[in-house]
Amino acid sequence: MSAASERAGALISELRNIVSSGALSEKERVELLQSVVKFTTLLEKPEDAITKLLYTPSRFVALRVCSELKLFNQIVEHGPITSKELAHATGVDQLLIERLLRVLTASDFVTETAVATYAPSGVTEALATRLMTGMVEAVYDVGLPGMTAIPEYLRNTSYKNPHDAANGPWQLGRGIKDQQIFSWLQQHPRELGLMQTYFEADRGSRPNWVDWFPVEEKLIQNSGLDKDQVLLVDVAGGRGHELSAFLDKFPNLPGRLILQDQPHVLDDPTLGLDPRIEKKTIDFWVEGPVQGARIYYMKFILHDWSDEQCLQILSHLTAAMDKSTSLLVVEDFIIPDTGCHLLPAMWDIEMMAFLSAMERTRSQWQKLLSAAGLDVLGMYDPPGDGTGIIVSRLSS
Ligand SMILES: C[S@@+](CC[C@H](N)C(=O)[O-])C[C@H]1O[C@@H](n2cnc3c(N)ncnc32)[C@H](O)[C@@H]1O
Structure with a gap:
């Protein structure tokens, strides 16, 4: 040697x-x-x-x-x-x-x-685990055709930043028109199952927000919640894995916990959620989540959509918020101006492939949330290269 x-x-x-x-x-x-x-x-x-x-x-x-x-x-x-x-x-x-x-x-x-x-x-x-097997198959089977179509798509569209979720690289790769991936998944049960497992798994081994973000200090203190009021709604929360993690961490906080997503996602008989987690269907294009909750939590939702579509989702969400007590907690990557880690930079291109969407920088988040009528109270970077937390409330 x-x-x-x-x-x-x-x-x-x-x-x-x-x-x-x-x-x-x-x-x-x-x-x-x-x-x-x-x-x-x-x-x-x-x-x-x-x-x-x-x-x-x-x-x-x-x-x-x-x-x-x-x-x-x-x-x-x-x-x-x-x-x-x-x-x-x-x-x-x-x-x-x-x-x-x-x-x-x-x-x-x-x-x-x-x-x-x-x-x-x-x-x-x-x-060898169920979660990683699902993630490998989802990113390969569902995502790769969109990824390989990006160069052709950008050439065809004169190198404009993609924003059309229903006619983007993913549709070009699959020969589909005028249909965004979530409505396609509804008609393709195998791929729907893979993608929901992918969403369940995509935090990987990066720390959960409840383990590094001061949840009680920033979101709960002095809220005066009782057991009948809604403590947290996970808006488009998939299989409810984030709510389960929240409940494991804070089993004794008063208030209701609600998981909202599309009916065919919540109907899954294998979900096996804690009985404290209530399920309520939602179509976030046309309706808001339950009214007046303390915390509206959205992980990896806004990064799926263009600013215009995010504003549509947020218009329903802000209509459900209470002016003095409700908080919106967005968990997504907060891209720094320089020195971005490789993982969020690659995730950004994945979002382009799947949904003509994007990860956002601190100033892009600030602009988007202000345009939705929200005041940003804080943006918190995670330890490491994972997703950050953005807390906002209705503008005064
Ligand atoms: C990227 S996944 C994120 C899931 C979960 N928040 C997480 O981080 O694991 C997007 C979620 O949005 C849901 N979704 C898509 N379109 C929807 C709609 N129109 N109304 C409600 N939920 C929708 C999907 O079913 C999926 O669970």
Whole structure:
């Protein structure tokens, strides 16, 4: 081993000790990751860096196929396991398994312990879960056609920033016209299920807002709520995972908790929500959520839509708010003016692909919410690269 790789090895084991000791805060962890991007750029030769980026789809393809074949589950349950044993268990060609898993061992997603022998890493374990399997399949099956159509779409539209949710890159990629994705999903149950799992999973392992944002101090104190009043409405809250997290964190706060979404989302018999969470249907294009709640919470909703459409949704929402007591809590990325992390920057392009939509900067949020008749009380950055919290109330 060369002196340089010995020194790198020592650095890696020092870092492993720091990470496994749990001494790293989320903020420090993400800062270190940013440095890794710089390390990679330093070591990579420019043409290689480009080639690896161009071949990135191979990693996603390998992930998608191995996920479908449940290879990650096999490796987690039986690893170390050989390609021969995996082929026997799945009925899949052994050589094909080796080729697909090679991309993932080289990506450090699966550990290679001997020739064609695989053991789980932390990433393999995550990939074997229901949430990550759904997310991989949703982003690949539902999202990729829109992503690959972006260059053609932008060429066709003379490079105007996309804003038409019903006729954007996603529709071009799928050969659909005049239909936005959520109404298409209603007619496609498999993809609807995948996308709802994606929404359930997309926070990943980034900390939940209830664990870093001072909820009681900023949203609850002196609210004088009693048990019959509405404490929190999750507007378009999908399967209610955020409300469940809120309830786990604050089981004793008085007041009702309400999940609102489209009927076909709430009808799902597998939801299994806590009996304290009430379900109420809503179509946010034509109606507001329940009246006079203390907190209206919206996560990853406004980033789905253009400013014009957000104003339509917000016009119904603000009509339901109480002037003196209601607060709107938006959880979305707050893009900084400089030094944006890679994750929100990539998410922004995903939003372009799916819905001709976008992530917003601090000043874009300020402008949008003011135009909706709201006063922003605070914008709070998360520890790390996740979503921020924006609190507002009706303008005085
Ligand atoms: C990006 S997901 C976010 C879900 C959830 N807030 C979360 O962060 O996990 C968007 C949600 O908007 C809901 N939605 C779409 N169109 C809607 C409409 N017209 N009325 C109510 N909800 C709608 C979808 O069903 C979906 O649950």
